Amino acid sequence: xxxxxxxxxxxxxxxxxxxxxxxxxxxxxxxxxxxxxxxxxxxxxxxxxxxxxxxxxxxxxxxxxxxxxxxxxxxxxxxxxxxxxxxxxxxxxxxxxxxxxxxxxxxxxxxxxxxxxxxxxxxxxxxxxxxxxxxxxxxxxxxxxxxxxxxxxxxxxxxxxxxxxxxxxxxxxxxxxxxxxxxxxxxxxxxxxxxxxxxxxxxxxxxxxxxxxxxxxxxxxxxxxxxxxxxxxxxxxxxxxxxxxxxxxxxxxxxxxxxxxxxxxxxxxxxxxxxxxxxxxxxxxxxxxxxxxxxxxxxxxxxxxxxxxxxxxxxxxxxxxxxxxxxxxxxxxxxxxxxxxxxxxxxxxxxxxxxxxxxxxxxxxxxxxxxxxxxxxxxxxxxxxxxxxxxxxxxxxxxxxxxxxxxxxxxxxxxxxxxxxxxxxxxxxxxxxxxxxxxxxxxxxxxxxxxxxxxxxxxxxxxxxxxxxxxxxxxxxxxxxxxxxxxxxxxxxxxxxxxxxxxxxxxxxxxxxxxxxxxxxxxxxxxxxx
Numbered sequence: 001x002x003x004x005x006x007x008x009x010x011x012x013x014x015x016x017x018x019x020x021x022x023x024x025x026x027x028x029x030x031x032x033x034x035x036x037x038x039x040x041x042x043x044x045x046x047x048x049x050x051x052x053x054x055x056x057x058x059x060x061x062x063x064x065x066x067x068x069x070x071x072x073x074x075x076x077x078x079x080x081x082x083x084x085x086x087x088x089x090x091x092x093x094x095x096x097x098x099x100x101x102x103x104x105x106x107x108x109x110x111x112x113x114x115x116x117x118x119x120x121x122x123x124x125x126x127x128x129x130x131x132x133x134x135x136x137x138x139x140x141x142x143x144x145x146x147x148x149x150x151x152x153x154x155x156x157x158x159x160x161x162x163x164x165x166x167x168x169x170x171x172x173x174x175x176x177x178x179x180x181x182x183x184x185x186x187x188x189x190x191x192x193x194x195x196x197x198x199x200x201x202x203x204x205x206x207x208x209x210x211x212x213x214x215x216x217x218x219x220x221x222x223x224x225x226x227x228x229x230x231x232x233x234x235x236x237x238x239x240x241x242x243x244x245x246x247x248x249x250x251x252x253x254x255x256x257x258x259x260x261x262x263x264x265x266x267x268x269x270x271x272x273x274x275x276x277x278x279x280x281x282x283x284x285x286x287x288x289x290x291x292x293x294x295x296x297x298x299x300x301x302x303x304x305x306x307x308x309x310x311x312x313x314x315x316x317x318x319x320x321x322x323x324x325x326x327x328x329x330x331x332x333x334x335x336x337x338x339x340x341x342x343x344x345x346x347x348x349x350x351x352x353x354x355x356x357x358x359x360x361x362x363x364x365x366x367x368x369x370x371x372x373x374x375x376x377x378x379x380x381x382x383x384x385x386x387x388x389x390x391x392x393x394x395x396x397x398x399x400x401x402x403x404x405x406x407x408x409x410x411x412x413x414x415x416x417x418x419x420x421x422x423x424x425x426x427x428x429x430x431x432x433x434x435x436x437x438x439x440x441x442x443x444x445x446x447x448x449x450x451x452x453x454x455x456x457x458x459x460x461x462x463x464x465x466x467x468x469x470x471x472x473x474x475x476x477x478x479x480x481x482x483x484x485x486x487x488x489x490x491x492x493x494x495x496x497x498x499x500x501x502x503x504x505x506x507x508x509x510x511x512x513x514x515x516x517x518x519x520x521x522x523x524x525x526x527x528x529x530x
Contacts, residue, residue, distance in 0.1 A: 341393025
Protein backbone atom coordinates (compact mmCIF):
# COMPACT_ATOMS: atom_id res chain seq x y z
CA UNK A 1 0.00 0.00 0.00
CA UNK A 2 2.81 2.39 0.90
CA UNK A 3 4.49 1.62 -2.39
CA UNK A 4 1.23 2.37 -4.20
CA UNK A 5 0.83 5.71 -2.37
CA UNK A 6 4.45 6.58 -3.18
CA UNK A 7 3.89 5.82 -6.87
CA UNK A 8 0.66 7.87 -6.88
CA UNK A 9 2.46 10.83 -5.29
CA UNK A 10 5.19 10.63 -7.94
CA UNK A 11 2.58 10.67 -10.70
CA UNK A 12 0.80 13.66 -9.14
CA UNK A 13 4.06 15.56 -8.70
CA UNK A 14 5.08 14.83 -12.30
CA UNK A 15 1.74 16.05 -13.64
CA UNK A 16 1.96 19.20 -11.51
CA UNK A 17 5.48 19.92 -12.77
CA UNK A 18 4.37 19.44 -16.37
CA UNK A 19 1.47 21.80 -15.83
CA UNK A 20 3.77 24.41 -14.28
CA UNK A 21 6.23 23.92 -17.15
CA UNK A 22 3.41 24.28 -19.68
CA UNK A 23 2.21 27.46 -18.01
CA UNK A 24 5.79 28.77 -17.95
CA UNK A 25 6.21 28.00 -21.64
CA UNK A 26 2.88 29.62 -22.39
CA UNK A 27 3.93 32.70 -20.46
CA UNK A 28 7.21 32.84 -22.38
CA UNK A 29 5.32 32.45 -25.65
CA UNK A 30 2.98 35.20 -24.55
CA UNK A 31 6.00 37.44 -23.90
CA UNK A 32 7.20 36.80 -27.43
CA UNK A 33 3.88 37.81 -28.96
CA UNK A 34 2.77 40.34 -26.37
CA UNK A 35 2.52 44.12 -26.33
CA UNK A 36 5.46 46.37 -27.20
CA UNK A 37 7.82 46.80 -24.31
CA UNK A 38 7.26 43.36 -22.74
CA UNK A 39 10.36 41.95 -24.42
CA UNK A 40 13.80 43.32 -25.21
CA UNK A 41 13.94 41.63 -28.60
CA UNK A 42 13.11 43.92 -31.49
CA UNK A 43 11.18 41.27 -33.42
CA UNK A 44 8.86 40.66 -30.45
CA UNK A 45 7.61 44.23 -30.67
CA UNK A 46 6.31 43.66 -34.19
CA UNK A 47 3.10 41.84 -35.17
CA UNK A 48 2.96 38.56 -37.02
CA UNK A 49 2.57 38.74 -40.79
CA UNK A 50 0.51 35.88 -42.24
CA UNK A 51 0.15 34.68 -45.81
CA UNK A 52 -3.12 35.73 -47.42
CA UNK A 53 -4.59 32.44 -48.62
CA UNK A 54 -7.05 34.28 -50.88
CA UNK A 55 -4.03 35.42 -52.95
CA UNK A 56 -2.96 32.58 -55.24
CA UNK A 57 0.73 33.56 -55.35
CA UNK A 58 1.01 33.80 -51.55
CA UNK A 59 -0.91 30.54 -51.12
CA UNK A 60 1.46 28.71 -53.46
CA UNK A 61 4.51 30.11 -51.67
CA UNK A 62 3.02 29.02 -48.33
CA UNK A 63 2.38 25.50 -49.63
CA UNK A 64 5.95 25.08 -50.90
CA UNK A 65 7.35 26.39 -47.64
CA UNK A 66 5.15 24.05 -45.58
CA UNK A 67 6.30 21.05 -47.64
CA UNK A 68 9.92 22.08 -47.12
CA UNK A 69 9.41 22.42 -43.36
CA UNK A 70 7.67 19.03 -43.21
CA UNK A 71 10.54 17.34 -45.07
CA UNK A 72 13.04 18.83 -42.61
CA UNK A 73 11.00 17.75 -39.57
CA UNK A 74 10.66 14.21 -40.91
CA UNK A 75 14.42 14.00 -41.59
CA UNK A 76 14.17 13.61 -45.36
CA UNK A 77 17.34 15.47 -46.44
CA UNK A 78 17.17 14.65 -50.16
CA UNK A 79 13.55 15.77 -50.44
CA UNK A 80 14.25 18.87 -48.31
CA UNK A 81 17.16 19.83 -50.57
CA UNK A 82 14.97 19.65 -53.70
CA UNK A 83 12.15 21.56 -52.03
CA UNK A 84 14.58 24.24 -50.84
CA UNK A 85 15.66 24.91 -54.43
CA UNK A 86 11.99 25.08 -55.50
CA UNK A 87 11.25 27.46 -52.62
CA UNK A 88 14.19 29.71 -53.48
CA UNK A 89 13.21 29.91 -57.15
CA UNK A 90 9.64 30.76 -56.16
CA UNK A 91 10.73 33.46 -53.69
CA UNK A 92 13.14 35.00 -56.20
CA UNK A 93 10.62 34.95 -59.06
CA UNK A 94 7.77 36.42 -57.03
CA UNK A 95 9.88 39.05 -55.25
CA UNK A 96 12.06 40.18 -58.17
CA UNK A 97 9.96 43.33 -58.65
CA UNK A 98 8.35 43.41 -55.18
CA UNK A 99 8.75 46.45 -52.93
CA UNK A 100 7.05 47.04 -49.54
CA UNK A 101 4.37 49.72 -49.78
CA UNK A 102 4.22 52.30 -46.96
CA UNK A 103 6.16 49.99 -44.68
CA UNK A 104 8.29 52.50 -42.76
CA UNK A 105 5.36 54.45 -41.24
CA UNK A 106 3.59 51.16 -40.39
CA UNK A 107 6.77 49.84 -38.76
CA UNK A 108 7.34 52.96 -36.66
CA UNK A 109 3.74 52.95 -35.38
CA UNK A 110 4.17 49.39 -34.12
CA UNK A 111 7.55 50.13 -32.57
CA UNK A 112 5.98 53.03 -30.66
CA UNK A 113 3.22 50.69 -29.50
CA UNK A 114 0.50 52.73 -31.23
CA UNK A 115 -0.95 50.05 -33.50
CA UNK A 116 -1.51 47.01 -31.26
CA UNK A 117 -0.23 43.56 -32.16
CA UNK A 118 -2.97 42.06 -34.28
CA UNK A 119 -1.58 39.82 -37.04
CA UNK A 120 -1.19 41.46 -40.45
CA UNK A 121 -2.74 39.44 -43.25
CA UNK A 122 -0.92 39.57 -46.58
CA UNK A 123 2.67 40.36 -47.57
CA UNK A 124 2.30 44.07 -48.25
CA UNK A 125 4.90 45.11 -45.65
CA UNK A 126 6.94 41.94 -45.32
CA UNK A 127 6.72 38.18 -44.96
CA UNK A 128 6.12 35.71 -42.11
CA UNK A 129 8.96 35.76 -39.60
CA UNK A 130 9.34 32.00 -39.74
CA UNK A 131 9.94 32.05 -43.51
CA UNK A 132 12.87 34.45 -43.10
CA UNK A 133 14.14 32.51 -40.06
CA UNK A 134 14.04 29.16 -41.88
CA UNK A 135 16.08 30.58 -44.78
CA UNK A 136 18.54 32.08 -42.28
CA UNK A 137 19.13 28.64 -40.80
CA UNK A 138 20.34 27.50 -44.23
CA UNK A 139 23.11 30.13 -44.08
CA UNK A 140 24.88 28.02 -41.45
CA UNK A 141 25.15 25.16 -43.94
CA UNK A 142 26.32 27.54 -46.66
CA UNK A 143 29.05 28.97 -44.42
CA UNK A 144 30.36 25.47 -43.73
CA UNK A 145 30.10 24.39 -47.37
CA UNK A 146 32.32 27.19 -48.73
CA UNK A 147 35.39 25.27 -47.57
CA UNK A 148 34.02 21.90 -48.70
CA UNK A 149 33.16 23.11 -52.21
CA UNK A 150 36.62 24.51 -52.84
CA UNK A 151 38.40 21.35 -51.76
CA UNK A 152 37.10 19.59 -54.86
CA UNK A 153 38.96 19.95 -58.13
CA UNK A 154 37.77 20.95 -61.61
CA UNK A 155 34.20 21.82 -60.71
CA UNK A 156 32.08 23.60 -63.27
CA UNK A 157 30.47 26.95 -62.51
CA UNK A 158 27.05 25.23 -62.45
CA UNK A 159 28.29 22.70 -59.87
CA UNK A 160 29.64 25.45 -57.67
CA UNK A 161 26.42 27.47 -57.83
CA UNK A 162 24.23 24.44 -57.09
CA UNK A 163 26.21 23.43 -54.01
CA UNK A 164 27.21 26.91 -52.87
CA UNK A 165 23.87 28.55 -52.25
CA UNK A 166 23.90 31.59 -54.56
CA UNK A 167 20.13 31.19 -54.93
CA UNK A 168 19.73 31.38 -51.14
CA UNK A 169 21.58 34.70 -50.96
CA UNK A 170 19.64 36.10 -53.91
CA UNK A 171 16.32 35.20 -52.26
CA UNK A 172 17.41 36.76 -48.98
CA UNK A 173 18.52 39.94 -50.79
CA UNK A 174 14.99 40.22 -52.22
CA UNK A 175 13.48 39.73 -48.76
CA UNK A 176 15.79 42.37 -47.26
CA UNK A 177 13.98 45.12 -49.17
CA UNK A 178 11.54 45.05 -46.25
CA UNK A 179 12.71 46.39 -42.89
CA UNK A 180 10.26 44.03 -41.19
CA UNK A 181 12.09 41.13 -42.86
CA UNK A 182 15.38 42.72 -41.81
CA UNK A 183 14.25 42.60 -38.18
CA UNK A 184 13.39 38.89 -38.52
CA UNK A 185 16.71 38.27 -40.30
CA UNK A 186 18.64 40.04 -37.55
CA UNK A 187 16.82 38.15 -34.80
CA UNK A 188 17.49 34.80 -36.48
CA UNK A 189 21.25 35.47 -36.60
CA UNK A 190 21.26 36.00 -40.37
CA UNK A 191 23.59 39.00 -40.35
CA UNK A 192 26.15 37.20 -38.20
CA UNK A 193 26.00 34.09 -40.40
CA UNK A 194 26.43 36.23 -43.52
CA UNK A 195 29.57 37.82 -42.04
CA UNK A 196 30.96 34.30 -41.44
CA UNK A 197 30.36 33.43 -45.10
CA UNK A 198 32.20 36.61 -46.09
CA UNK A 199 35.20 35.72 -43.94
CA UNK A 200 35.31 32.13 -45.22
CA UNK A 201 35.03 33.28 -48.84
CA UNK A 202 37.86 35.81 -48.45
CA UNK A 203 40.06 33.14 -46.83
CA UNK A 204 39.33 30.80 -49.74
CA UNK A 205 40.12 33.56 -52.25
CA UNK A 206 43.48 33.91 -50.57
CA UNK A 207 44.02 30.15 -50.93
CA UNK A 208 43.05 30.30 -54.61
CA UNK A 209 45.42 33.16 -55.43
CA UNK A 210 48.26 31.41 -53.61
CA UNK A 211 47.57 28.14 -55.46
CA UNK A 212 47.36 29.95 -58.82
CA UNK A 213 50.72 31.65 -58.33
CA UNK A 214 52.59 28.58 -57.07
CA UNK A 215 50.90 25.64 -58.85
CA UNK A 216 51.40 24.24 -62.37
CA UNK A 217 49.70 25.82 -65.37
CA UNK A 218 46.82 24.42 -67.45
CA UNK A 219 43.77 22.75 -66.00
CA UNK A 220 44.66 23.77 -62.44
CA UNK A 221 44.70 27.46 -63.44
CA UNK A 222 41.31 27.06 -65.10
CA UNK A 223 39.95 25.38 -61.96
CA UNK A 224 41.24 28.15 -59.69
CA UNK A 225 39.84 30.82 -62.02
CA UNK A 226 36.41 29.17 -61.93
CA UNK A 227 36.47 29.02 -58.15
CA UNK A 228 37.57 32.65 -57.87
CA UNK A 229 34.76 33.72 -60.18
CA UNK A 230 32.30 31.83 -57.99
CA UNK A 231 33.70 33.39 -54.80
CA UNK A 232 33.44 36.91 -56.27
CA UNK A 233 29.79 36.22 -57.11
CA UNK A 234 29.19 34.77 -53.65
CA UNK A 235 30.68 37.86 -52.01
CA UNK A 236 28.63 40.17 -54.24
CA UNK A 237 25.45 38.36 -53.16
CA UNK A 238 26.50 38.68 -49.50
CA UNK A 239 27.03 42.43 -49.98
CA UNK A 240 23.53 42.71 -51.47
CA UNK A 241 22.11 41.09 -48.32
CA UNK A 242 24.13 43.35 -46.00
CA UNK A 243 23.60 46.57 -47.99
CA UNK A 244 20.19 47.63 -46.50
CA UNK A 245 21.68 47.64 -42.99
CA UNK A 246 24.29 50.23 -44.05
CA UNK A 247 21.78 53.05 -44.54
CA UNK A 248 21.84 55.70 -41.82
CA UNK A 249 18.03 55.95 -42.02
CA UNK A 250 17.49 52.25 -41.30
CA UNK A 251 14.79 52.01 -38.60
CA UNK A 252 15.75 48.46 -37.59
CA UNK A 253 19.36 49.44 -36.84
CA UNK A 254 18.24 52.46 -34.79
CA UNK A 255 15.81 50.39 -32.73
CA UNK A 256 18.40 47.65 -32.24
CA UNK A 257 20.79 50.22 -30.76
CA UNK A 258 18.10 51.49 -28.39
CA UNK A 259 17.24 47.99 -27.13
CA UNK A 260 20.77 46.54 -27.11
CA UNK A 261 20.86 45.90 -23.36
CA UNK A 262 22.90 47.29 -20.50
CA UNK A 263 25.82 48.38 -22.68
CA UNK A 264 23.50 50.42 -24.88
CA UNK A 265 23.99 51.89 -28.33
CA UNK A 266 25.57 48.81 -29.90
CA UNK A 267 25.12 48.97 -33.66
CA UNK A 268 23.99 45.63 -35.16
CA UNK A 269 26.81 45.81 -37.71
CA UNK A 270 29.29 45.67 -34.81
CA UNK A 271 27.30 43.17 -32.74
CA UNK A 272 27.10 40.85 -35.76
CA UNK A 273 30.77 41.33 -36.71
CA UNK A 274 30.08 42.95 -40.12
CA UNK A 275 31.98 46.15 -39.23
CA UNK A 276 34.42 44.79 -36.66
CA UNK A 277 38.09 45.73 -37.01
CA UNK A 278 38.95 42.06 -37.73
CA UNK A 279 36.57 41.92 -40.67
CA UNK A 280 37.74 45.32 -41.96
CA UNK A 281 41.23 43.77 -42.15
CA UNK A 282 39.69 40.96 -44.24
CA UNK A 283 37.98 43.52 -46.49
CA UNK A 284 41.35 45.19 -47.08
CA UNK A 285 42.84 41.82 -48.01
CA UNK A 286 39.96 41.32 -50.45
CA UNK A 287 40.66 44.68 -52.11
CA UNK A 288 44.32 43.72 -52.46
CA UNK A 289 43.42 40.34 -53.98
CA UNK A 290 41.10 42.02 -56.50
CA UNK A 291 43.75 44.56 -57.41
CA UNK A 292 46.40 41.90 -58.03
CA UNK A 293 44.16 39.42 -59.87
CA UNK A 294 42.86 39.59 -63.43
CA UNK A 295 39.33 39.02 -64.66
CA UNK A 296 38.23 36.70 -67.44
CA UNK A 297 35.85 39.11 -69.22
CA UNK A 298 34.54 42.66 -69.27
CA UNK A 299 31.29 41.48 -67.69
CA UNK A 300 33.14 39.83 -64.81
CA UNK A 301 35.36 42.90 -64.49
CA UNK A 302 32.32 45.16 -64.06
CA UNK A 303 30.91 42.80 -61.42
CA UNK A 304 34.23 42.83 -59.52
CA UNK A 305 34.35 46.65 -59.68
CA UNK A 306 30.87 46.80 -58.17
CA UNK A 307 32.03 44.38 -55.47
CA UNK A 308 34.96 46.70 -54.70
CA UNK A 309 32.61 49.68 -54.36
CA UNK A 310 30.34 47.70 -52.01
CA UNK A 311 33.28 46.66 -49.83
CA UNK A 312 34.48 50.28 -49.61
CA UNK A 313 30.98 51.36 -48.56
CA UNK A 314 31.06 48.85 -45.69
CA UNK A 315 34.50 50.11 -44.62
CA UNK A 316 33.14 53.68 -44.67
CA UNK A 317 30.26 52.66 -42.41
CA UNK A 318 32.72 50.83 -40.14
CA UNK A 319 34.48 54.15 -39.50
CA UNK A 320 31.10 55.74 -38.76
CA UNK A 321 29.90 53.19 -36.20
CA UNK A 322 33.08 51.63 -34.80
CA UNK A 323 35.53 53.52 -32.59
CA UNK A 324 38.06 50.67 -32.41
CA UNK A 325 41.63 52.04 -32.57
CA UNK A 326 42.67 49.10 -34.78
CA UNK A 327 40.98 50.96 -37.63
CA UNK A 328 43.72 53.63 -37.40
CA UNK A 329 46.26 51.17 -38.82
CA UNK A 330 48.41 52.84 -41.46
CA UNK A 331 48.20 49.80 -43.74
CA UNK A 332 44.41 50.19 -44.08
CA UNK A 333 44.70 53.82 -45.21
CA UNK A 334 47.60 53.04 -47.54
CA UNK A 335 45.64 50.23 -49.24
CA UNK A 336 42.58 52.43 -49.78
CA UNK A 337 44.65 55.38 -51.01
CA UNK A 338 46.35 53.08 -53.55
CA UNK A 339 43.00 52.70 -55.33
CA UNK A 340 43.07 56.39 -56.28
CA UNK A 341 44.59 57.53 -59.55
CA UNK A 342 44.90 54.11 -61.20
CA UNK A 343 45.42 54.61 -64.91
CA UNK A 344 43.89 51.35 -66.12
CA UNK A 345 41.95 48.38 -64.81
CA UNK A 346 43.59 45.10 -65.85
CA UNK A 347 44.85 46.78 -69.07
CA UNK A 348 41.24 46.91 -70.32
CA UNK A 349 40.29 50.29 -71.77
CA UNK A 350 36.56 49.50 -71.74
CA UNK A 351 36.65 48.87 -67.99
CA UNK A 352 38.99 51.81 -67.36
CA UNK A 353 36.49 54.20 -68.97
CA UNK A 354 33.47 52.72 -67.18
CA UNK A 355 31.54 54.58 -64.49
CA UNK A 356 32.08 51.58 -62.17
CA UNK A 357 35.86 52.09 -62.35
CA UNK A 358 35.51 55.70 -61.20
CA UNK A 359 32.87 54.79 -58.60
CA UNK A 360 35.47 52.65 -56.83
CA UNK A 361 37.81 55.64 -56.57
CA UNK A 362 34.97 57.91 -55.42
CA UNK A 363 34.06 55.41 -52.69
CA UNK A 364 37.73 55.28 -51.63
CA UNK A 365 37.67 59.05 -51.16
CA UNK A 366 34.46 58.81 -49.12
CA UNK A 367 36.20 56.33 -46.83
CA UNK A 368 39.07 58.80 -46.37
CA UNK A 369 36.71 61.68 -45.57
CA UNK A 370 34.64 59.65 -43.11
CA UNK A 371 37.72 58.26 -41.38
CA UNK A 372 39.32 61.73 -41.20
CA UNK A 373 36.18 63.12 -39.61
CA UNK A 374 36.37 60.54 -36.80
CA UNK A 375 40.16 60.37 -36.35
CA UNK A 376 42.57 63.26 -36.99
CA UNK A 377 45.54 60.91 -37.45
CA UNK A 378 43.92 59.52 -40.62
CA UNK A 379 44.77 62.74 -42.51
CA UNK A 380 48.42 62.25 -41.62
CA UNK A 381 48.26 58.66 -42.90
CA UNK A 382 46.58 59.91 -46.10
CA UNK A 383 49.32 62.49 -46.72
CA UNK A 384 52.08 59.97 -45.95
CA UNK A 385 50.51 57.63 -48.52
CA UNK A 386 51.05 60.30 -51.20
CA UNK A 387 47.34 61.05 -51.07
CA UNK A 388 47.52 64.50 -52.71
CA UNK A 389 49.37 63.12 -55.74
CA UNK A 390 46.90 60.23 -55.97
CA UNK A 391 44.00 62.69 -55.80
CA UNK A 392 45.52 64.75 -58.62
CA UNK A 393 45.98 61.60 -60.70
CA UNK A 394 42.34 60.68 -60.11
CA UNK A 395 41.18 64.11 -61.29
CA UNK A 396 43.37 63.74 -64.39
CA UNK A 397 41.68 60.40 -65.09
CA UNK A 398 38.28 62.10 -64.74
CA UNK A 399 39.33 64.82 -67.19
CA UNK A 400 40.75 62.33 -69.70
CA UNK A 401 37.54 60.28 -69.51
CA UNK A 402 35.71 63.13 -71.31
CA UNK A 403 37.12 62.36 -74.80
CA UNK A 404 37.68 58.63 -74.10
CA UNK A 405 34.12 57.67 -73.10
CA UNK A 406 31.29 57.02 -75.53
CA UNK A 407 27.88 58.68 -75.38
CA UNK A 408 27.27 60.54 -72.13
CA UNK A 409 29.76 58.39 -70.22
CA UNK A 410 32.23 61.26 -69.77
CA UNK A 411 29.57 63.57 -68.35
CA UNK A 412 28.38 60.91 -65.92
CA UNK A 413 31.93 60.32 -64.70
CA UNK A 414 32.50 64.06 -64.17
CA UNK A 415 29.20 64.45 -62.29
CA UNK A 416 29.98 61.43 -60.10
CA UNK A 417 33.48 62.72 -59.30
CA UNK A 418 32.35 66.18 -58.24
CA UNK A 419 29.46 64.72 -56.28
CA UNK A 420 32.07 62.73 -54.36
CA UNK A 421 34.14 65.89 -53.81
CA UNK A 422 31.07 67.69 -52.46
CA UNK A 423 30.54 64.81 -50.04
CA UNK A 424 34.15 65.24 -48.84
CA UNK A 425 33.51 68.91 -48.07
CA UNK A 426 30.26 68.12 -46.28
CA UNK A 427 31.98 65.58 -44.06
CA UNK A 428 35.28 67.38 -43.41
CA UNK A 429 34.46 71.11 -43.63
CA UNK A 430 36.05 71.70 -40.19
CA UNK A 431 39.16 69.64 -40.91
CA UNK A 432 41.64 72.17 -42.31
CA UNK A 433 44.31 69.67 -43.35
CA UNK A 434 41.90 67.47 -45.28
CA UNK A 435 40.29 70.46 -47.04
CA UNK A 436 43.79 71.64 -47.94
CA UNK A 437 44.62 68.21 -49.37
CA UNK A 438 41.49 68.34 -51.55
CA UNK A 439 42.29 71.84 -52.79
CA UNK A 440 45.92 71.12 -53.63
CA UNK A 441 44.95 67.93 -55.43
CA UNK A 442 42.22 69.52 -57.58
CA UNK A 443 44.04 72.78 -58.32
CA UNK A 444 47.32 70.93 -58.85
CA UNK A 445 45.58 69.28 -61.82
CA UNK A 446 44.35 72.64 -63.18
CA UNK A 447 47.84 74.08 -62.93
CA UNK A 448 49.74 71.13 -64.42
CA UNK A 449 47.23 70.28 -67.16
CA UNK A 450 46.14 73.78 -68.21
CA UNK A 451 47.17 73.18 -71.84
CA UNK A 452 45.21 69.91 -71.97
CA UNK A 453 42.14 71.62 -70.54
CA UNK A 454 42.46 74.43 -73.09
CA UNK A 455 42.79 72.02 -76.02
CA UNK A 456 39.71 70.10 -74.89
CA UNK A 457 37.67 73.29 -74.66
CA UNK A 458 38.70 74.17 -78.21
CA UNK A 459 37.49 70.74 -79.30
CA UNK A 460 40.95 69.78 -80.55
CA UNK A 461 40.55 66.17 -79.38
CA UNK A 462 37.46 65.55 -81.49
CA UNK A 463 39.33 63.21 -83.89
CA UNK A 464 38.96 65.69 -86.72
CA UNK A 465 35.18 65.43 -86.45
CA UNK A 466 33.37 68.77 -86.14
CA UNK A 467 30.50 67.33 -84.11
CA UNK A 468 32.95 65.36 -81.95
CA UNK A 469 34.93 68.53 -81.29
CA UNK A 470 31.78 70.42 -80.33
CA UNK A 471 30.76 67.68 -77.88
CA UNK A 472 34.24 67.61 -76.37
CA UNK A 473 34.17 71.37 -75.90
CA UNK A 474 30.69 71.23 -74.35
CA UNK A 475 31.64 68.43 -71.93
CA UNK A 476 34.79 70.32 -70.92
CA UNK A 477 32.71 73.38 -70.11
CA UNK A 478 30.56 71.05 -68.00
CA UNK A 479 33.71 69.96 -66.12
CA UNK A 480 34.54 73.62 -65.40
CA UNK A 481 30.97 74.36 -64.31
CA UNK A 482 31.06 71.51 -61.77
CA UNK A 483 34.45 72.74 -60.54
CA UNK A 484 33.13 76.28 -59.95
CA UNK A 485 30.07 74.90 -58.14
CA UNK A 486 32.38 72.85 -55.92
CA UNK A 487 34.50 75.92 -55.08
CA UNK A 488 31.32 77.87 -54.28
CA UNK A 489 30.15 75.06 -51.97
CA UNK A 490 33.56 75.04 -50.32
CA UNK A 491 33.35 78.80 -49.65
CA UNK A 492 29.86 78.47 -48.20
CA UNK A 493 30.62 75.53 -45.92
CA UNK A 494 34.23 75.69 -44.74
CA UNK A 495 35.67 78.57 -42.72
CA UNK A 496 39.13 77.65 -44.01
CA UNK A 497 38.24 77.97 -47.69
CA UNK A 498 39.15 81.65 -48.30
CA UNK A 499 42.50 81.37 -46.51
CA UNK A 500 43.46 78.17 -48.35
CA UNK A 501 42.38 79.48 -51.75
CA UNK A 502 44.64 82.49 -51.23
CA UNK A 503 47.52 80.48 -49.77
CA UNK A 504 47.70 78.14 -52.77
CA UNK A 505 47.02 80.90 -55.36
CA UNK A 506 43.88 79.16 -56.57
CA UNK A 507 42.33 82.44 -57.68
CA UNK A 508 45.21 82.98 -60.11
CA UNK A 509 44.41 79.61 -61.70
CA UNK A 510 40.65 80.16 -61.83
CA UNK A 511 41.02 83.63 -63.38
CA UNK A 512 43.92 82.64 -65.64
CA UNK A 513 43.77 82.67 -69.42
CA UNK A 514 43.60 78.88 -69.78
CA UNK A 515 40.62 78.34 -67.48
CA UNK A 516 38.32 81.08 -68.77
CA UNK A 517 39.56 80.83 -72.36
CA UNK A 518 40.97 84.37 -72.30
CA UNK A 519 43.74 83.66 -74.79
CA UNK A 520 44.40 84.42 -78.45
CA UNK A 521 42.31 82.79 -81.18
CA UNK A 522 43.44 79.58 -82.78
CA UNK A 523 44.10 79.75 -86.52
CA UNK A 524 42.58 76.71 -88.18
CA UNK A 525 44.60 76.87 -91.35
CA UNK A 526 48.17 76.36 -90.14
CA UNK A 527 47.63 75.35 -86.47
CA UNK A 528 49.30 78.51 -85.18
CA UNK A 529 48.13 81.15 -82.76
CA UNK A 530 47.37 84.58 -84.13
